[in-house]
Amino acid sequence: MDDAQLMQVARYAYKEVPFYSNLAKEKNICIDSIKSKENFIVLPLINKDMFQKGNRYTLSERYYSYPYSSRIMIRRTSGSTGKYLKIYWDFQDDIRSLIELWYNRKKYYGIHPRDKYCFFYTTEYNANKLVEEADTSLAIDKRSLGFSKNDLNKAKIIEICKKMYEFDPVYLLVQPSMAVLIMECMKENRLPRLRSLRYIELTGEMLLDTVRDSIENFFNCAVSNQYGCNETNCIASERGDGELYIHASNVYVEIIRNGIVVPDGECGDIYVTSLTNYAMPFIRYKTGDQGILGKKDGRQTLTLVKGRESQFIIDEERNKLPFYIFIRPIEHINEHLGTIVNQFQIVQLSINRFIVRFSINPSYSGWKKTIENLFISNIKQATLENAEWVFEYKDNLYPDNFTGKLSYFSNEMGE
Amino acid sequence: MRAEMKSEIIDDLLKMAVKNARKVVDVKELGERTLLIEDLGYDSIDFMELIIQIEGKYDVEFGGTEILLSNLNSINIIADFIQKKLQERKDG
Numbered sequence: 001m002d003d004a005q006l007m008q009v010a011r012y013a014y015k016e017v018p019f020y021s022n023l024a025k026e027k028n029i030c031i032d033s034i035k036s037k038e039n040f041i042v043l044p045l046i047n048k049d050m051f052q053k054g055n056r057y058t059l060s061e062r063y064y065s066y067p068y069s070s071r072i073m074i075r076r077t078s079g080s081t082g083k084y085l086k087i088y089w090d091f092q093d094d095i096r097s098l099i100e101l102w103y104n105r106k107k108y109y110g111i112h113p114r115d116k117y118c119f120f121y122t123t124e125y126n127a128n129k130l131v132e133e134a135d136t137s138l139a140i141d142k143r144s145l146g147f148s149k150n151d152l153n154k155a156k157i158i159e160i161c162k163k164m165y166e167f168d169p170v171y172l173l174v175q176p177s178m179a180v181l182i183m184e185c186m187k188e189n190r191l192p193r194l195r196s197l198r199y200i201e202l203t204g205e206m207l208l209d210t211v212r213d214s215i216e217n218f219f220n221c222a223v224s225n226q227y228g229c230n231e232t233n234c235i236a237s238e239r240g241d242g243e244l245y246i247h248a249s250n251v252y253v254e255i256i257r258n259g260i261v262v263p264d265g266e267c268g269d270i271y272v273t274s275l276t277n278y279a280m281p282f283i284r285y286k287t288g289d290q291g292i293l294g295k296k297d298g299r300q301t302l303t304l305v306k307g308r309e310s311q312f313i314i315d316e317e318r319n320k321l322p323f324y325i326f327i328r329p330i331e332h333i334n335e336h337l338g339t340i341v342n343q344f345q346i347v348q349l350s351i352n353r354f355i356v357r358f359s360i361n362p363s364y365s366g367w368k369k370t371i372e373n374l375f376i377s378n379i380k381q382a383t384l385e386n387a388e389w390v391f392e393y394k395d396n397l398y399p400d401n402f403t404g405k406l407s408y409f410s411n412e413m414g415e
Numbered sequence: 416m417r418a419e420m421k422s423e424i425i426d427d428l429l430k431m432a433v434k435n436a437r438k439v440v441d442v443k444e445l446g447e448r449t450l451l452i453e454d455l456g457y458d459s460i461d462f463m464e465l466i467i468q469i470e471g472k473y474d475v476e477f478g479g480t481e482i483l484l485s486n487l488n489s490i491n492i493i494a495d496f497i498q499k500k501l502q503e504r505k506d507g
Binding site for chain 1: 457
């Protein structure tokens with residue numbers, strides 16, 4: 001990564017995006033005086049709360065109108081922070097942000113962009129609109145087959161496995177918790193391994209060594225970890241040696257503790273600057289994870305310290321369900337009523353008993369009953385139909401002191 | 416000599432680039448100023464195909480930090496990059 005690209009995106013953001021230009025006025029910053037990484041650190045640190053409050057002012061002004069507005073794609077964050085945010089990308093920037101990831105897949109794992117793969121999704125969007133799911137599987141094109149993570153149970157996982165055998169993928173893009181569910185299902189039912197599978201890319205959750213080893217041993221193929229977020233796309237990926245290497249063509253990463261950048265080898269909060277997202281620039285943006293920067297063979301590495309750990313919902317049939325099924329109802333609420341759920345957290349207290357905590361936009365406080373009905377009706381999980389939902393409304397939901405994140409699902413059954 | 420070498424590289428690159436293009440284009444209408452995303456409709460998969468072809472043809476390697484937007488989107492800049500790598504190899 002050269003300084004020029006970093007300076008370019010920072011200058012662009014502070015001149016073209018009202019959220020940043022207002023910050024510059026407030027903090028008395030002259031962006032033209034920022035000419036190197038050394039003085040880049042005077043720019044304010046940004047977090048998701050600030051972005052949520054910034055609303056449409058976080059979007060570059062040029063994307064308000066045609067022709068730029070027609071090039072926009074929207075992603076939604078729902079991640080483990082439990083804070084909802086719409087992320088805007090220029091299609092062309094999205095392409096640029098993914099080149100290094102494809103390069104690594106090809107070079108280090110022999111995965112070609114045209115190889116067939118399977119993935120799992122929580123909610124699917126078409127032309128930026130939420131798609132109602134009629135089926136558990138969705139063939140986007142001939143080279144990919146996606147499976148909904150909603151309404152999963154043992155029978156459905158067996159069905160997914162059968163479809164995978166028919167499709168015969170070369171690789172899987174999957175969260176560790178989903179890989180474990182597939183693996184357990186295959187073991188339990190003595191199903192054969194996937195014949196053509198050569199590679200599994202794990203993403204979206206903290207990857208424990210034990211989980212990685214068991215996935216690698218069972219599927220008997222290369223397994224790699226990838227770290228990223230919807231705001232910037234891929235931040236770091238592996239190159240066959242178990243290290244996460246920063247994608248220097250896509251992001252600039254800083255590790256910050258108590259507001260100060262710490263040197264390599266020291267732990268702190270991960271802040272990223274996207275070098276490719278010009279529609280909604282993220283400059284010194286807190287990911288919510290913690291890590292340590294290092295160097296190997298002249299390249300920057302990242303060790304994740306506290307990330308997204310997988311936890312499971314236990315249903316009345318004692319099935320383990322991935323917590324992603326709760327993302328769908330939240331996305332429905334925000335899609336149909338406007339973005340009114342700012343934060344959420346769901347706690348399972350016992351079989352069929354859950355607490356749902358919401359932090360909503362105060363001007364929508366009269367909509368609570370509608371929000372609750374939409375939430376329950378969109379869970380779409382037969383084995384949770386008898387569940388009792390207790391709703392609580394808070395001004396804010398705060399991160400856990402230990403993990404440093406607000407986990408949006410927590411199982412407190414002690415199982 | 417250097418100009419001739421770059422011109423040959425550009426010709427080769429354009430032929431390779433057009434093969435992966437999502438838009439129907441005539442290679443004769445393209446030149447060193449061609450932009451892969453804007454003019455040829457490239458996506459990240461097409462970029463990958465092109466990188467593989469370039470690495471194979473010229474026996475050069477794109478390192479992580481070299482896969483920058485500025486290096487890849489313009490035929491002219493890719494040609495400069497290849498020429499630089501070939502020169503470095505020649506100079507030993």
